[in-house]
Amino acid sequence: MLPETGWPSGMAPPGGGPSPVFREPWEAQAFALVVALHQAGHFTWPEWVATISAEIRQAQADGDPDLGPTYYRHWLAALEKIVLAKTLAGNSELRLRRMECAANPPGKHDHPARREPIRVV
Numbered sequence: 001m002l003p004e005t006g007w008p009s010g011m012a013p014p015g016g017g018p019s020p021v022f023r024e025p026w027e028a029q030a031f032a033l034v035v036a037l038h039q040a041g042h043f044t045w046p047e048w049v050a051t052i053s054a055e056i057r058q059a060q061a062d063g064d065p066d067l068g069p070t071y072y073r074h075w076l077a078a079l080e081k082i083v084l085a086k087t088l089a090g091n092s093e094l095r096l097r098r099m100e101c102a103a104n105p106p107g108k109h110d111h112p113a114r115r116e117p118i119r120v121v
Contacts, residue, residue, distance in 0.1 A: 026101075027072035034079055042086055051085075052078040 022028040038045055055078040060066050064074075083089050 022072070023069070024072075027075070030072060030076045030079055034075070037083075037088070042088060043082055048078075048082065051082045054078075055081065 022031065034048060037043065038048060052075060055074045056064075056066070056071075059070065059074050064070055080094055083094070084091060
């Protein structure tokens with residue numbers, strides 16, 4: 001870790017500035033979850049880089065113009081893949097969370113508060 005930034009060695013924040021900028025709160029949450037799982041020793045940073053890189057390559061092959069706005073969608077998809085690969089959560093747990101998110105889109109203010117995170121073993 002770089003003590004002055006809290007970032008893993010060899011990694012810079014998105015945008016190259018002193019702190020990351022996210023378009024939506026879920027992007028920051030997905031980013032923070034990856035960093036926290038890495039720091040907890042669930043996967044190495046090279047494993048994460050390989051997973052996110054493969055996800056981006058696949059998206060580009062599927063026609064994603066890779067202009068930036070979809071980056072954290074790839075990040076989230078890669079996060080789900082590494083969580084499944086490392087058996088940190090099951091597919092049914094992830095599917096349930098996707099359904100909850102779809103039922104409570106951003107901007108919907110009458111959704112129930114949820115304080116407990118997805119269980120990570």
